[in-house]
Amino acid sequence: MTELLQQLINGLSLGAIYALIALGYTMVYGVLRFINFAHSDVFMVGAYIGFYLGPRLGAGTVWGGIATLAAAMAGSAVLGVVIEKLAYKPLRNRSNLTVLITAIGVSLFLQNAGQKILGANPRAFQFPVPGGGQQRLFPETQLHFRSLTISSNQVIVLAVSAVLLVALWWIVHRTRIGTAMRAMSFNATAASLVGINNDAVISFTFALGSALAGAGGVLYAMNYPSIDPLMGTLPGLKAFVAAVLGGIGNLPGAALGGMLIGLVETFVSGTRMSTYRDAIAFAILILILLFRPAGLLGKLRVEKV
Amino acid sequence: MFVPNRYFPPPISQLLGFSASPRLCGLSLRGFFGRSFFLGAVLALGVSWAGAAAEPIRIGEFSSLTGREAGLGQYTHMGVQMAVEEINAAGGVDGRPLLVLAEDTQSKAGEAATVVRKLITRDHVVAIVGEGASGRCLEGAPIAQRAGIPVVSPAATNPKVTEIGDCIFRVCFTDPFQGTVMAKFAHETLKVRRVGVLSDVASSYSLGLAGFFRQRCIVDGVELVGEQKFSGGDKDYRAQLTALKAARPDALFVPAYYGDAGLILLQARQLGLTVPVLGGDGFEAPELVQIAGAAADGAFFPVHFSTSDTSPRSRSFIARYTQRWNKAPTGVSALGYDALNLIADAIRRGKSAEPKAIRTALAGTTGFEGITGRIAMDSERNARKPASIVRVEGGQFRFLQSVAP
Incomplete structure (x- = not known):
């Protein structure tokens, strides 16, 4: 029982990060109908922004940690918008395939430029204490409930993710720009006909999605404190799967998909089947897509010719 | 990607x-x-x-x-x-x-x-x-x-x-040698009776070394209470470590390279798994300590060359x-x-x-x-x-x- 609960907590804290990244994939897909494969590398850049700005913003304290998180989100948002303006906007009227390949190109560019500029060796995501020694982004303690051990980091990951998910829901459903996003995802041409500035909405979507990826990057690095320029690949892949699983283009679907992938992975890893962790997670994806081709919460769109 | x-x-x-x-x-x-x-x-x-x-x-x-x-x-x-x-x-x-x-x-x-x-x-x-x-x-x-x-x-x-x-x-x-050495060390010096193994399925090094360690444990009568696998670069090992912890080993053997090993040491301590961790020569890199911090203390592993060697x-x-x-x-x-x-x-x-x-x-x-x-x-x-x-x-x-x- 203890083991089950412990695994549940492990799975939720991993799933929360997948959910944050998956939201970025799904938002861009909702608005532009293509998969932004560079998203996983924005996640990586977010972690590095946290790594470099952390010491200046007072990492090691609660407020310093929050400031670092906010800085990483802001930096990633800017990067997301820059990528969109430089790489995707010139291709706005080309086929989706062209943009998709460009996205892979941007991803490779970020990975290799990262290796060149930031160094290829993994770095420890922690910060020097003025008096000597190392500290984590947030002050860390272990919480014990009977025989259950929860790291305060896991609690922070869950709390920050919950706050960000609520904030995202509020932006999408309660603000004008959110309404515009939804209108555009429904029908971009019609949205522009009623006076919505498509370019502004697209930039905003990229900023929002990339900010979530940046937060995900810092939280991931905090929980697994070894960062390298290729660190985005695997979580990015998992988050992409999560977005498809939940129904790509559907926000609650991405969050649900992320949590599911995190939980399935953790529970499979904890058994004798740990070798087949990814195989089982992906087999579940295939099964769900067989029976619900649009994903768990997605709706099938009929392509009109 | x-x-x-x-x-x-x-x-x-x-x-x-x-x-x-x-x-x-x-x-x-x-x-x-x-x-x-x-x-x-x-x-x-x-x-x-x-x-x-x-x-x-x-x-x-x-x-x-x-x-x-x-x-x-x-x-x-x-x-x-x-x-x-x-x-x-x-x-x-x-x-x-x-x-x-x-x-x-x-x-x-x-x-x-x-x-x-x-x-x-x-x-x-x-x-x-x-x-x-x-x-x-x-x-x-x-x-x-x-x-x-x-x-x-x-x-x-x-x-x-x-x-x-x-x-x-x-x-x-070679691995047969270092696997045997570490198993003997666990048995004779650390007096380990129950051991858990966590190895990397994506690495010939890790799987080979785990195998030689296991063989020697069987010879010595050390009980293998849990065996878990990960894939190099996973970053999250909490699930496997939670399962290993539930098996109550006296020590863990983790044949892995320093990057994975550092995170494993850290997460093991975070989960309250405080038994000694033994590794292979892949542990040896300054990054091990940078990643794991204080959690690396008390880990044992074999090295090819010790900087405390005093020969001219x-x-x-x-x-x-x-x-x-x-x-x-x-x-x-x-x-x-x-x-x-x-x-x-x-x-x-x-x-x-x-x-x-x-x-x-x-x-x-x-x-x-x-x-x-x-x-x-x-x-x-x-x-x-x-x-x-x-x-x-x-x-x-x-x-x-x-x-x-």
């Missing part, structure tokens, strides 16, 4: 030809040795002038200079590069300077074969120093074997590496290395240094820089005095050498005992 990495085009540095020009100056470097490359080039340039246009002997190197195990490859490379500089500064081998062409396997599967083929067919190297990681050595070495080019691996410990053929040698101990030869090596690179050497630096010097020695002894003669001379190595100990090749082309067990204390690797084969 959804496309498996191996289908990706080469890194941009390769596409843009960053590595083209350094070739001329004695050392080809790809990757992240900006400053050191400059220094090396200046040194090597001086030597090639002094050597009055003697045709250089071309030696290849393939190692993980970037990617997840970059620490392994970079430390090896620093050892190799230092050896070349010293040999060339002393007039080269029989009047000919050495030219090392370094290739990067990017710490990923599928690259090693390509770069080895390139070293042989395009660069025409006569011998190769290659890849400390067993899995990637197993990929690249068969190509050299087919071409008849001798390979000396600095740190590939998997027994299958030298079984590839008569051209493949190593200067380190080691002392001098450590001093020269620290002066050259501004940091202390690790075991793989010393092994890289030994591997290159062994090849140079074989060329001198065989009085020829032809691959065939080098191979024969390497096989006949009986008493080569290396930094990591006296190297003699047995009939399986393995060096028989002792291992030193170290314990992490306050972020330092403290020497405990030396175990002879």
